Amino acid sequence: MRVLVVEDSKxxxxxxxxxxxxxxxxxxxxENGRQGFLMATSNQYxxxxxxxxxxxxxxxxxxxxxxxxxxxxxxxxxSSSHEENVLRERFNEFENIVETLPKPVDFNTLFDIxxxxxxxxxxxxxxxxxxxxxIGPASDSPEMLxxxxxxxxxxxxxxxxxxxxxxxxxxxxxxxxxEQEWGKPIAVMLDLCGPKIRTGKMPEGGIVxxxxxxxxxxxxxxxxxxxxxxxxxxxxxxxLHVGDQVLIDDGLIELKVVKEGEREAECMVxxxxxxxxxxGMNLPVTKLSIPSVTEKDRKDLEWGLNHSVDYVALSxxxxxxxxxxxxxxxxxxxKRSRGVKVVAKIEKPEAVEHIQDIIDVADVIMIARGDMGVxxxxxxxxxxxxxxxxxxxxxxxxxxxATQMLDSMTRNTRPTRAEVTDVSVAVRSGTDAVMLSGxxxxxxxxxxxxxxxxxxxxxxxxxxxVNERQHQQFSHDLKTNPAxxxxxxxxxxxxxxxxxxxGKLYPQMSKWNRRVPSLLVTRSLHxxxxxxxxxxxxxxxxxxxxxxxxxxxxxxxxxxEWGYLRAGDLLVVVEGGRLTQGDxxxxxxxxxxxxx
Numbered sequence: 001m002r003v004l005v006v007e008d009s010k011x012x013x014x015x016x017x018x019x020x021x022x023x024x025x026x027x028x029x030x031e032n033g034r035q036g037f038l039m040a041t042s043n044q045y046x047x048x049x050x051x052x053x054x055x056x057x058x059x060x061x062x063x064x065x066x067x068x069x070x071x072x073x074x075x076x077x078x079s080s081s082h083e084e085n086v087l088r089e090r091f092n093e094f095e096n097i098v099e100t101l102p103k104p105v106d107f108n109t110l111f112d113i114x115x116x117x118x119x120x121x122x123x124x125x126x127x128x129x130x131x132x133x134x135i136g137p138a139s140d141s142p143e144m145l146x147x148x149x150x151x152x153x154x155x156x157x158x159x160x161x162x163x164x165x166x167x168x169x170x171x172x173x174x175x176x177x178x179e180q181e182w183g184k185p186i187a188v189m190l191d192l193c194g195p196k197i198r199t200g201k202m203p204e205g206g207i208v209x210x211x212x213x214x215x216x217x218x219x220x221x222x223x224x225x226x227x228x229x230x231x232x233x234x235x236x237x238x239x240l241h242v243g244d245q246v247l248i249d250d251g252l253i254e255l256k257v258v259k260e261g262e263r264e265a266e267c268m269v270x271x272x273x274x275x276x277x278x279x280g281m282n283l284p285v286t287k288l289s290i291p292s293v294t295e296k297d298r299k300d301l302e303w304g305l306n307h308s309v310d311y312v313a314l315s316x317x318x319x320x321x322x323x324x325x326x327x328x329x330x331x332x333x334x335k336r337s338r339g340v341k342v343v344a345k346i347e348k349p350e351a352v353e354h355i356q357d358i359i360d361v362a363d364v365i366m367i368a369r370g371d372m373g374v375x376x377x378x379x380x381x382x383x384x385x386x387x388x389x390x391x392x393x394x395x396x397x398x399x400x401x402a403t404q405m406l407d408s409m410t411r412n413t414r415p416t417r418a419e420v421t422d423v424s425v426a427v428r429s430g431t432d433a434v435m436l437s438g439x440x441x442x443x444x445x446x447x448x449x450x451x452x453x454x455x456x457x458x459x460x461x462x463x464x465x466v467n468e469r470q471h472q473q474f475s476h477d478l479k480t481n482p483a484x485x486x487x488x489x490x491x492x493x494x495x496x497x498x499x500x501x502x503g504k505l506y507p508q509m510s511k512w513n514r515r516v517p518s519l520l521v522t523r524s525l526h527x528x529x530x531x532x533x534x535x536x537x538x539x540x541x542x543x544x545x546x547x548x549x550x551x552x553x554x555x556x557x558x559x560x561e562w563g564y565l566r567a568g569d570l571l572v573v574v575e576g577g578r579l580t581q582g583d584x585x586x587x588x589x590x591x592x593x594x595x596x
Contacts (some may be wrong), residue, residue: 001046001114004061005029006036007078008054012103016049016078017399019107025114034183035563037065040073042126044355046119048075049110052087056561060090060225065182067096069451074098074117074463078105100109113245127457128514128536130154130433132400132449133188136162136441140171143179147447148440149186152454154532155311156186159441161193172307185528185539187311189343190304192297194315195290197281199248200230206276209253209269216245217255218264224275228264235290240265241285247282249274251374255318284349284375294324298329303342305333310529318350322358327361339503340528341533352384355566359395366435370403385397394473396511398533401426406453406579408424410443420456427460432510432535464514480508483574483588484488493521494569494595497555499548503527505576510534517564521555538564548575556595569595575591 004158007013013029020027028043030036033050035059040048048066052059053406063075078102079087091097099113133139133148145156148226156175158168172188202224209215215227219234225234231237240246246255246267253273259266292314293301304312314326323344330340341363344351347370351358359365366389367388368477373381385401392399405423406415426434434453440446466474477485484505487496497519498509506520506527513536520531520539528539552573559565 001117001119002026002044003028003114004040004043004045006033006050006054006059008030008032008051012051012105013450016105023111030185030563031055032561033059033062033065035561037061037565038126040066043074046115047114048073050075050077052077052079059476061098063094064078065150067094068147068447069152069454076101076113078103086345113280122207127152127454128461129427129431129457130432130533130535131453131457132157132402132435133446133450134159134435134437134439134441135171135175136438137298138442138444139446140174141419142174142177142181142445145174146181148450149178149182149184151447151450152457153450154186155189157189157313157435158309159191159437160297161191161196165300168303171310176507177434185525185541186262187283187529187532188309189311190300190309191313191345192300192315193294193344194292194345195258195288196234196292196315197231197233197236197283199275199277199279199281200224201234201279201421202229209275209373210274211269211272213269213272214258214266215255215269216264216266222261224277227499229275232278233290236264236281236283236286236288237265237286238262239286239290244286245284247284247374249273249279250370262271280371282371282374286360288318289540292316292318293329294326301326301329302333303319305330308462308526309340310526311341311343311364311533313345315345315368316348316371317344317346317358318348319354320361323361331360339530340451341530345542346388347375349375352376355388356391356395359397361392362397364398364400365392366400366402367431373403383424386429389426389431390469392432393430393470393511395505396479396569398510398535399430400433400435401431403437406436406439406449409449409452410438411446413448415452423453423456424460427457428464433533468515472514478510481505481574481576481588482509483576483590486590487572487574488515489573491515492570493572493592494566495559495564496572496574497521497552497559499551499573499575500527501578502576503530506537509574510537519559519564520556521551550595558594560595566593567596569583571595 003020005016008031017027017029030039032054050059075097077097080103128192129150133153134157207224217231218228219237240257241260244257254271255267256270257265258268260390323342326342327541343364343366344358344362345368347368367385369381389399404417408416426482439449493516495517496513500506501523509518517538518536520537522528528541531537531539540558542554571593575589578586
């Protein structure tokens with residue numbers, strides 16, 4: 001049986017581990033709850049033995065975290081005998097605690113308990129690929145957000161297609177509260193609504209459209225009927241031309257324009273169905289004159305900049321100029337907001353046509369497969385996804401794969417096999433992040449969805465390899481700092497630590513250093529939060545104004561507390577350009593440290 005012992009007292013820890021090893025068990029140990037959590041989520045154990053009062057994370061926090069990620073993994077609690085009666089009542093809320101033992105431990109009792117534990121399969125959940133979660137009514141409490149963070153959420157998405165500013169502010173405060181409680185920086189992404197075209201008001205129950213009938217789409221508001229209906233975005237009417245497709249409700253209804261006009265367009269029903277209020281309208285072949293940044297988007301962006309969000313996502317991008325427009329708005333805002341990064345959502349045919357130009361100016365790319373699968377033939381989406389991921393890799397631009405990844409879990413507790421394969425393929429292709437939408441915003445069990453997504457990622461990442469194209473690029477990469485390239489080439493280190501004063505180098509580290517943890521040392525909470533979008537980056541915030549060596553020592557101590565480093569490990573420390581104490585202009589530095 002493989003056992004993890006979490007105990008801060010060295011004599012007690014050594015005694016328990018030695019007696020377990022003597023009985024033939026395979027034993028590891030940790031000095032505090034946070035270190036124990038990292039080990040328990042990086043390896044497979046059959047049982048955990050935990051003390052209660054420890055530094056960093058105490059036993060209750062450790063057990064709470066383990067209940068989130070591995071609710072069926074049995075835990076045996078050891079505590080001082082005078083505490084046992086007081087604590088036993090609190091233990092009742094933890095179904096993963098199978099027994100409590102007083103100190104000093106009666107090993108005969110412990111061995112008898114271990115004999116009763118049925119060994120089960122528990123997957124490791126430590127991952128490199130990021131998880132973006134849309135926050136909504138099902139997940140906006142501090143308690144649920146905290147559990148989702150523990151389960152693997154890295155980025156919280158606020159969807160401004162729904163809700164109002166007061167709601168989003170309350171959610172943002174809950175995110176920051178959960179972030180502080182669990183000590184993990186979380187990036188917040190404000191997703192702008194964009195010019196989302198929808199149907200106007202319809203009668204209750206909708207309107208039944210039959211193939212071959214004629215119906216008019218008009219600019220002026222009207223309650224829909226069998227002859228005509230309106231749209232919430234009347235500007236599109238003048239852009240419609242004879243022969244254009246009008247797809248409604250994710251393409252379930254299809255119309256074809258047969259007569260155009262300034263204020264109304266007559267259409268023939270190609271595919272019928274029930275037409276309801278506020279359903280999305282897609283115009284795949286129509287060249288729209290409406291701007292990508294609406295007046296609502298500008299107000300929402302201003303709110304986001306005033307509330308220190310980390311990313312802003314622009315919907316329905318058609319050209320790189322639209323990304324540059326958003327960046328200019330951000331740049332012209334208050335100085336504190338100039339570091340906000342822009343996510344380009346690729347969902348329009350025009351964006352696919354100009355994809356490389358958009359990648360060149362965007363900070364992050366999101367493959368938004370929902371509208372993309374309506375406006376383009378669905379059969380083309382997998383190949384487009386694969387190509388965009390490849391191009392983003394070559395340009396070192398993070399990419400999010402989004403929409404319907406675990407959609408059935410909005411209603412069910414288990415995903416379909418096709419959904420599991422979809423997530424796995426995206427991870428294998430090299431996506432930096434995968435996104436959950438309705439699954440976490442309004443789903444029946446957001447925590448279970450995040451836990452499921454993390455387990456799929458971890459399973460796939462076990463088999464990750466560098467392909468020939470990536471190997472060739474590594475061999476000829478002249479843009480990446482040479483110190484980072486040297487660190488990525490070393491295979492015997494336990495971790496790589498990056499001293500990144502400017503917050504500009506960690507994207508390079510994320511791209512190439514994916515065999516061991518990449519520890520980002522920064523003074524900036526904002527940089528730490530933004531790094532949560534990047535694969536395999538673990539931020540360590542050192543707020544004190546320290547010398548370079550003092551910063552390294554403090555970061556190493558933190559990494560040991562958390563469980564990333566242990567005595568005897570080899571640590572690689574890298575940093576970028578700076579003037580040395582002797583005023584030598586340093587391009588980069590590479591240092592090997594033996595951890596004591």
